[in-house]
Amino acid sequence: MLAVAIHRRHVVTAILSYTGLGVAFASLWTAQAVTPRQVTPLLTVDGYALFYMGLILAASMAFVLLAYGYFENSGGHRDELYILMLVATLGSLVLVASSHLVSLFLGLELLSVSLYGMISYLHTRPLPLEAGLKYLVLAAASAAFLLFGMALVYFVTGAMDFAGIAAGLPAAGTDEHWLLWPGMALIVTGFGFKLALVPFHLWTPDVYEGAPAPVTAFVATVSKGAMFAALLRFFYASGAHAYGPVFVVFDVIAIASMFAGNILALMQTNVKRILAYSSIAHLGYLLVAFQAAGVLGAQAVTFYLVAYFVTIMGAFGVVTVLSHDGHEADSLEDYRGLFWRRPALGAIFTGMLLSLAGIPLTAGFIGKFYVVAAGASSALWALIVILAVSSAIGLYYYLRVLVVMYDRPAEAVAQPALVPAGGVALGVLAVLLVWLGVFPGPLLAAIRQVAAGLG
Amino acid sequence: MILLWLILLPFAAGVAAWIAGRRSPMAARWIALVTMVAGFLITVWLWSANRQSGFRIWFDDLNWSWLPAWGIHFHLAMDGLSVLLLALLFFLGLVSVLVSWTEIQYQVGFFHLNLLWIVAGIAGVFLAVDLFLFYFAWELMLIPMYFLIAIWGHENRRYAAVKFFIFTQLSGLLMLIAILSLYFAHHTATGVYTFEYGELLGTPLAPATEMWIMLGFFTAFAVKLPVVPLHTWLPDAHTEAPTAGSVILAGLLLKTGAYGMIRFVVPLFPDAAHRFAPVAMWLGVVGILYGAFLAFSQNDLKRLVACTSVSHLGFVLLGIFAWNSLALEGAVVTMIAHGISTGALFVIVGALQERIHTRDMGQMGGLWAAVPRLSGAALFFALASLGLPGLGDFVGEFLVLLGTYAVSVPMAAWGTIGVLAATFYALRMVQGAFFGPDTRGWRIADLAPREGFTMAVMIGVLLWLGLYPRPVLEMFRPSMTNVQTYASRRLP
Numbered sequence: 001m002l003a004v005a006i007h008r009r010h011v012v013t014a015i016l017s018y019t020g021l022g023v024a025f026a027s028l029w030t031a032q033a034v035t036p037r038q039v040t041p042l043l044t045v046d047g048y049a050l051f052y053m054g055l056i057l058a059a060s061m062a063f064v065l066l067a068y069g070y071f072e073n074s075g076g077h078r079d080e081l082y083i084l085m086l087v088a089t090l091g092s093l094v095l096v097a098s099s100h101l102v103s104l105f106l107g108l109e110l111l112s113v114s115l116y117g118m119i120s121y122l123h124t125r126p127l128p129l130e131a132g133l134k135y136l137v138l139a140a141a142s143a144a145f146l147l148f149g150m151a152l153v154y155f156v157t158g159a160m161d162f163a164g165i166a167a168g169l170p171a172a173g174t175d176e177h178w179l180l181w182p183g184m185a186l187i188v189t190g191f192g193f194k195l196a197l198v199p200f201h202l203w204t205p206d207v208y209e210g211a212p213a214p215v216t217a218f219v220a221t222v223s224k225g226a227m228f229a230a231l232l233r234f235f236y237a238s239g240a241h242a243y244g245p246v247f248v249v250f251d252v253i254a255i256a257s258m259f260a261g262n263i264l265a266l267m268q269t270n271v272k273r274i275l276a277y278s279s280i281a282h283l284g285y286l287l288v289a290f291q292a293a294g295v296l297g298a299q300a301v302t303f304y305l306v307a308y309f310v311t312i313m314g315a316f317g318v319v320t321v322l323s324h325d326g327h328e329a330d331s332l333e334d335y336r337g338l339f340w341r342r343p344a345l346g347a348i349f350t351g352m353l354l355s356l357a358g359i360p361l362t363a364g365f366i367g368k369f370y371v372v373a374a375g376a377s378s379a380l381w382a383l384i385v386i387l388a389v390s391s392a393i394g395l396y397y398y399l400r401v402l403v404v405m406y407d408r409p410a411e412a413v414a415q416p417a418l419v420p421a422g423g424v425a426l427g428v429l430a431v432l433l434v435w436l437g438v439f440p441g442p443l444l445a446a447i448r449q450v451a452a453g454l455g
Numbered sequence: 456m457i458l459l460w461l462i463l464l465p466f467a468a469g470v471a472a473w474i475a476g477r478r479s480p481m482a483a484r485w486i487a488l489v490t491m492v493a494g495f496l497i498t499v500w501l502w503s504a505n506r507q508s509g510f511r512i513w514f515d516d517l518n519w520s521w522l523p524a525w526g527i528h529f530h531l532a533m534d535g536l537s538v539l540l541l542a543l544l545f546f547l548g549l550v551s552v553l554v555s556w557t558e559i560q561y562q563v564g565f566f567h568l569n570l571l572w573i574v575a576g577i578a579g580v581f582l583a584v585d586l587f588l589f590y591f592a593w594e595l596m597l598i599p600m601y602f603l604i605a606i607w608g609h610e611n612r613r614y615a616a617v618k619f620f621i622f623t624q625l626s627g628l629l630m631l632i633a634i635l636s637l638y639f640a641h642h643t644a645t646g647v648y649t650f651e652y653g654e655l656l657g658t659p660l661a662p663a664t665e666m667w668i669m670l671g672f673f674t675a676f677a678v679k680l681p682v683v684p685l686h687t688w689l690p691d692a693h694t695e696a697p698t699a700g701s702v703i704l705a706g707l708l709l710k711t712g713a714y715g716m717i718r719f720v721v722p723l724f725p726d727a728a729h730r731f732a733p734v735a736m737w738l739g740v741v742g743i744l745y746g747a748f749l750a751f752s753q754n755d756l757k758r759l760v761a762c763t764s765v766s767h768l769g770f771v772l773l774g775i776f777a778w779n780s781l782a783l784e785g786a787v788v789t790m791i792a793h794g795i796s797t798g799a800l801f802v803i804v805g806a807l808q809e810r811i812h813t814r815d816m817g818q819m820g821g822l823w824a825a826v827p828r829l830s831g832a833a834l835f836f837a838l839a840s841l842g843l844p845g846l847g848d849f850v851g852e853f854l855v856l857l858g859t860y861a862v863s864v865p866m867a868a869w870g871t872i873g874v875l876a877a878t879f880y881a882l883r884m885v886q887g888a889f890f891g892p893d894t895r896g897w898r899i900a901d902l903a904p905r906e907g908f909t910m911a912v913m914i915g916v917l918l919w920l921g922l923y924p925r926p927v928l929e930m931f932r933p934s935m936t937n938v939q940t941y942a943s944r945r946l947p
């Protein structure tokens with residue numbers, strides 16, 4: 001931040017942000033020695049928090065690499081983006097470590113407000129501005145809902161930290177504290193908006209389409225991932241997960257998200273919108289693992305999130321790298337014959353799409369397997385059959401993009417050179433994708449340790 | 456380690472072919488050719504090395520710990536059934552490389568990558584003894600096949616490829632749910648988490664649970680086999696695929712469905728399979744008759760051949776669920792003979808399409824005078840397809856009907872009518888395309904030496920199978936006995 005105040009230079013800002021994130025990432029290992037630790041009543045830094053912090057920091061580092069190439073030629077001031085991103089990352093880190101409703105809200109707002117700026121960063125263009133405005137209005141409203149819900153829960157349970165809420169939940173069957181239900185509903189609404197779950201998903205396609213591609217990647221990964229980690233911790237630790245109708249509500253939301261996400265994507269021809277709807281469906285799959293709870297539930301969610309991060313970063317990374325000179329590479333036409341024009345990019349995008357579809361050799365397959373296993377171990381038969389059916393529906397639009405990519409190009413066109421930073425990020429992500437798909441062993445062991453505390 | 460080579464060799468060769476293909480298409484073709492020959496030789500060597508023991512016990516080659524916390528191992532093993540099917544795999548792989556020698560001109564390297572990766576995937580399916588690895592390989596077969604159809608196929612290729620993919624993937628996901636249910640049921644019963652085939656055999660299951668899980672597996676294999684009414688992807692996929700793709704599809708991919716039924720559906724769930732057998736057998740009979748009816752009504756030559764697969768594999772389904780030695784042997788022999796005869800028919804149709812650029816039988820007729828060798832081969836394989844004694848298909852169908860007769864006379868009767876129905880479509884095919892007066896004045900080249908060689912070898916194999924099937928029968932008889940033993944472990 002200070003460096004920007006002194007002298008604006010895009011490269012320096014980018015390098016500084018990247019280094020900062022890298023140092024933070026490295027410090028996670030030293031932090032591990034002293035965890036778990038309660039940092040003020042608001043934050044609990046344990047293995048779970050550290051793992052997710054690592055994930056978020058890695059995603060942010062990928063963002064810096066991708067955003068550098070994208071914004072290099074976008075004109076105007078570029079350095080504030082990194083400041084906004086760092087604040088958003090900070091917010092996410094607070095979110096995953098929060099064990100108190102206040103820190104949850106604090107992290108959420110830090111994240112959201114920064115995102116308002118990031119989404120509409122290219123304010124001279126109409127689409128980002130519209131997307132940012134939409135996101136602002138809806139995020140602010142949902143944050144207000146969340147706050148109201150928190151207030152109601154506080155009123156009923158007398159506590160705002162998760163453990164305290166668990167203790168304060170009225171015994172099932174008593175009718176005296178009926179305010180808990182609207183409180184829970186409002187909290188679910190607040191979470192549902194951020195996670196783009198049906199029926200709170202209406203902002204997703206427009207914002208994904210309008211925001212600059214690397215920012216979309218950030219929203220899709222860091223923002224959703226941090227929120228889901230917070231969701232998991234809140235609902236498991238406070239015991240609200242299996243409390244009365246909350247479980248059924250999440251069942252319905254999961255089913256609706258899986259179907260709506262996949263079916264609505266069928267008609268799309270804009271790659272970013274396709275990926276937006278597919279994210280909605282993937283959050284539906286994640287909810288199935290969330291519903292499974294138990295030993296496997298938290299593990300499945302964590303692994304799926306890792307796979308999801310890698311895949312979505314990679315997919316939007318390809319979109320970013322292909323966008324240049326003010327032309328966002330989001331229509332299907334930009335991808336026609338991509339595999340023949342640029343084999344490496346085509347292969348990477350193919351891998352990402354196949355991972356989203358859950359084909360073996362990719363991390364997405366192991367993730368999907370984990371989710372189905374978690375569902376089967378908790379006997380959620382209806383949910384996993386619906387998962388299978390909606391996955392098959394989803395295949396249709398993934399294949400459509402694949403078909404376009406492998407279409408024979410009309411004539412050879414000179415391809416502009418790619419920025420190396422973005423290429424490096426994509427290469428690493430592609431390797432990770434296949435590595436996690438074939439040798440997930442070490443990651444699985446780490447996740448087992450991490451998720452041991454929950455569920 | 457040798458079994459691993461059967462998978463790794465095509466996999467690595469595929470990558471090599473892609474890289475080499477960017478410089479020289481011929482290099483890619485030769486790499487693919489050499490790999491298929493190598494695979495075939497390895498398989499034949501394994502066959503002859505184990506001729507004495509007849510694979511009475513599994514050739515348990517490779518068992519690496521993959522994800523031990525979940526009980527997943529990279530476990531490859533071979534028995535009589537798999538060695539036969541692997542021999543068929545590399546043989547038909549060789550045929551498909553030879554067939555694509557001139558047909559495929561676009562992106563030859565990538566084509567051979569996909570072809571070789573399909574072969575690697577199918578080899579994985581036939582060799583996997585760990586259910587997770589089996590599912591992994593099962594899904595892996597799909598993607599290169601999808602690309603093969605979608606990029607190098609004919610006019611309606613996109614629709615056919617997507618349909619094929621979605622059908623197979625959905626049924627595969629249902630099988631995944633079934634695998635996981637079995638996994639957790641096994642854990643509930645024994646406290647052990649494992650995906651091992653050997654250990655999952657004999658898992659105690661409640662009757663209703665067993666039926667559901669079996670149906671999950673059955674659906675996946677039924678789409679692949681295919682069983683009417685899940686067969687609708689087949690005519691499109693086979694017709695729109697390039698010739699090599701059709702050969703692999705008909706010759707091998709369909710057999711993975713049958714293999715799955717023999718290896719997994721019945722042994723793992725004997726009671727449920729026993730209760731379900733009448734339904735499955737009637738579905739088989741329906742498939743035989745309906746497939747023949749479909750084939751007879753086609754005007755597109757390739758689609759006709761594709762529909763005959765539905766009919767032939769109805770016999771396989773019938774034989775598997777009759778579940779006695781004769782019927783099982785018949786099913787396996789039919790699988791192999793069908794792979795070769797239908798593969799050869801696809802080669803012929805492909806050769807014809809390369810020459811006259813149409814598959815419409817209405818535009819053919821009187822080809823015999825112009826291309827006698829091609830027509831002669833077509834007649835031979837049409838006769839094989841209809842079950843002429845002395846050729847492989849007859850041996851298979853006869854054994855199936857013999858075995859079915861012991862279980863149910865009506866089904867055997869209807870099945871025999873199916874053999875008659877086969878005559879209709881086979882002779883119609885030959886009549887429509889090759890016989891009749893040469894009204895169009897065909898000026899096309901007859902079989903080139905490469906094509907002629909392929910045909911001659913396949914004719915030879917079918918004759919050998921039809922006249923002296925004993926080596927083949929002896930090879931897989933012990934594994935059939937084993938499989939029957941597994942299945943009878945829990946029968947009262």
